[in-house]
Amino acid sequence: MVANRRGWIGWLVGGGAAASLASFAYPVLRFVIPPKVSEAPVNEVTAGKATDLLVNSARMIRFGSRPVLLIRISDSEYRAFDGMCTHLNCTVQYHQEGRQIWCACHNGFYDLNGKVVSGPPPRALAQYEVHLRGEDVIITKRS
Amino acid sequence: MEVSARVSAVKQWLDERLGLEPVREFLAHKTVPKHSSTIWYYFGGITLFLFGVQVATGMLLLLYYRPTSTEAYESVQFIVAEVQFGWLIRSIHSWSANLMMLTAFIHMFSVVFLHAYRRPREVTWLSGIALLGLTMAFGFSGYLLPWNTTSFFATRIGTDVAASMPFIGEALARFLRGGDDIGGATLTRFFGFHVAILPGITTALILVHLALVQRHGISTPLRVERQHRGAGAQVAQLPFVPNFLVRELMAWYGTLGVLGCLAALFPWELGDKADPFAPAPAGIRPEWYFLAPFYTLKLIPSHVWGIEGQVLGLLGFGLLAAWWVTLPFWAAARDGALRVRLVTGAGVALIAYLATFSFLGYTR
Known part of the structure; x- marks a missing residue:
C-alpha cells in the first residue's frame, strides 16, 4: 500500500516535472522558428531602358526579393532568368565570351535557354518573360 | 613582518575559507x-x-x-x-x-x-x-x-x-x-x-x-x-x-x-560589402576547413542514379561523419581487441582525403 502510494507520488512528481519542462521548452522552440513574413507578390518589374544594355551583356535586376539576370542576346532579343543557381543558390552571372550563364561557386554552366550545360546544377534556371514597352524593358513572371 | 611570513599568512587565511589544501594535494600527485x-x-x-x-x-x-x-x-x-x-x-x-x-x-x-x-x-x-x-x-x-x-x-x-x-x-x-x-x-x-x-x-x-x-x-x-x-x-x-x-x-x-x-x-x-543581388565573384571559396566538402560538391554531377548530386553529397558527408564519430565503437572487436591497423588506416585515409581535396579546392 505504502509502496503503491510512493509509486503514485513518484509518478505525480515526475509527471509534473516533465510537464513543467515541456511548458518551458515549447515556447522556446516556437520562439526560435522564424515567423512567415508575407511579402506583396511581384509579377512585373521595369528593368530600365532598352538602350542601357549592350548586346551580349547582362544586368542583375531585383525582382521582389530575388535576383533576375537580364541578358541582351541581340539588338531585339532579351532574355531573363532566375539569378539563383539551382545547385546551392549562389547568384549566377553572364559569361560573355562563352555566351553562357555561369555560377562561380561550383562552376555550373547554363545555356541561353537556362538549361544546364555542365557542372553540378540539377535543374534549368527558371525563365521570365521579357518584352519592350516603349523604350522600357519589362520582365514578367511566366504564368 | 617578512614577505614570506605575510604570504604564508595570506595562504593560511585563504585555506581556512576556501579549503585549498585538497586541491594542492591533488595537483602535487597528478x-x-x-x-x-x-x-x-x-x-x-x-x-x-x-x-x-x-x-x-x-x-x-x-x-x-x-x-x-x-x-x-x-x-x-x-x-x-x-x-x-x-x-x-x-x-x-x-x-x-x-x-x-x-x-x-x-x-x-x-x-x-x-x-x-x-x-x-x-x-x-x-x-x-x-x-x-x-x-x-x-x-x-x-x-x-x-x-x-x-x-x-x-x-x-x-x-x-x-x-x-x-x-x-x-x-x-x-x-x-x-x-x-x-x-x-x-x-x-x-x-x-x-x-x-x-x-x-x-x-x-x-x-x-x-x-x-x-x-x-x-x-x-x-x-x-x-x-x-x-x-x-x-x-x-x-x-x-x-x-x-x-x-x-x-x-x-x-x-x-x-x-x-x-x-x-x-x-x-x-x-x-555583401550585395545579395550581385553575382558570386570568380574564384570564391570557403575557409580552408570547409574546402574539402566544397570541392567534393563541385565534382559530384547534377544527378547520380536519379538522386540529385547535392543530396548524394550530403548523404555521403553524413555517413562519413557518423563513421568517424563512432570510431571507438567499431575500433574494438567483439573480443575487446583493438583493430589498430584499421583505425590507423582510416586516419591516414581521412587525412589524405582532406589534404588532397582541400588542395584541389584551393587551386582549382
Whole structure:
C-alpha cells in the first residue's frame, strides 16, 4: 500500500516535472522558428531602358526579393532568368565570351535557354518573360 | 613582518575559507605519462588556450560591432580603420579561429593515432568530437558577421546544403536563416549563436571534456603500454605541477608568438560589402576547413542514379561523419581487441582525403 502510494507520488512528481519542462521548452522552440513574413507578390518589374544594355551583356535586376539576370542576346532579343543557381543558390552571372550563364561557386554552366550545360546544377534556371514597352524593358513572371 | 611570513599568512587565511589544501594535494600527485609521443598531449591545451584568446578578443570586438545588415560591414570597417589596434584585435580573432581549428584537428588525429579513444575513454572522444563540431559552428557563424561578399555566399551555400537534408532540411534552413533567404535576420541570428549560444554550450562541454580527461587520466599510447607491459615495467610519469604545466605554458607562449606574427604580418582582409543581388565573384571559396566538402560538391554531377548530386553529397558527408564519430565503437572487436591497423588506416585515409581535396579546392 505504502509502496503503491510512493509509486503514485513518484509518478505525480515526475509527471509534473516533465510537464513543467515541456511548458518551458515549447515556447522556446516556437520562439526560435522564424515567423512567415508575407511579402506583396511581384509579377512585373521595369528593368530600365532598352538602350542601357549592350548586346551580349547582362544586368542583375531585383525582382521582389530575388535576383533576375537580364541578358541582351541581340539588338531585339532579351532574355531573363532566375539569378539563383539551382545547385546551392549562389547568384549566377553572364559569361560573355562563352555566351553562357555561369555560377562561380561550383562552376555550373547554363545555356541561353537556362538549361544546364555542365557542372553540378540539377535543374534549368527558371525563365521570365521579357518584352519592350516603349523604350522600357519589362520582365514578367511566366504564368 | 617578512614577505614570506605575510604570504604564508595570506595562504593560511585563504585555506581556512576556501579549503585549498585538497586541491594542492591533488595537483602535487597528478602526473602525465612520459614517452616519445608526449608532445602530442600539448595540442588539447593549446586549443583551449586559443579558445580563451577567442573569448577575450571577441569581447573586445563586441564593444564596436553592430549586428545588422546595414551596419555590420561598416562597424568592422570602423574597427579596423579607426579604432586604435582594432585591426590587430580583429586579425588576432580571425587568425586565432583558424589556428584553433588546426590544433583541434591535430589533437583529434593524435588521439586517433595514439589510440587514446579506447576503453574507457569513448565518451571523452564523443565530447571532443562534439567540441570540434561546435568549433566549426563558431567558424561558420562568425564568418558571416563582417557581412562581406565571401561570407554572404558561404552562408548561402552552407544553409542550402542544410536545406538539402531529407525531411527536416527546409525547416532547418529556415531556422538557420531566420527566414527564407539570407538577410538581416540571418546576421542577427548568427550573431546570437556566435556570442551567446555557442559559447555557453562550448564552455559547458569543455568542462565535461576536462572532467573526463581528469577522471580517466591522460591515456598512454598502446605501443608504449605494450612495450612496458612486455618488460614488466611501469610507464615513466611526469609531474603535472610544475613540469608538465610549465611546458604547456611555454607551448601557449609559443602559440601566442605565432599568432601575433600572423596577425601583424598578414592582417585579415575585410573584402567587399555583401550585395545579395550581385553575382558570386570568380574564384570564391570557403575557409580552408570547409574546402574539402566544397570541392567534393563541385565534382559530384547534377544527378547520380536519379538522386540529385547535392543530396548524394550530403548523404555521403553524413555517413562519413557518423563513421568517424563512432570510431571507438567499431575500433574494438567483439573480443575487446583493438583493430589498430584499421583505425590507423582510416586516419591516414581521412587525412589524405582532406589534404588532397582541400588542395584541389584551393587551386582549382
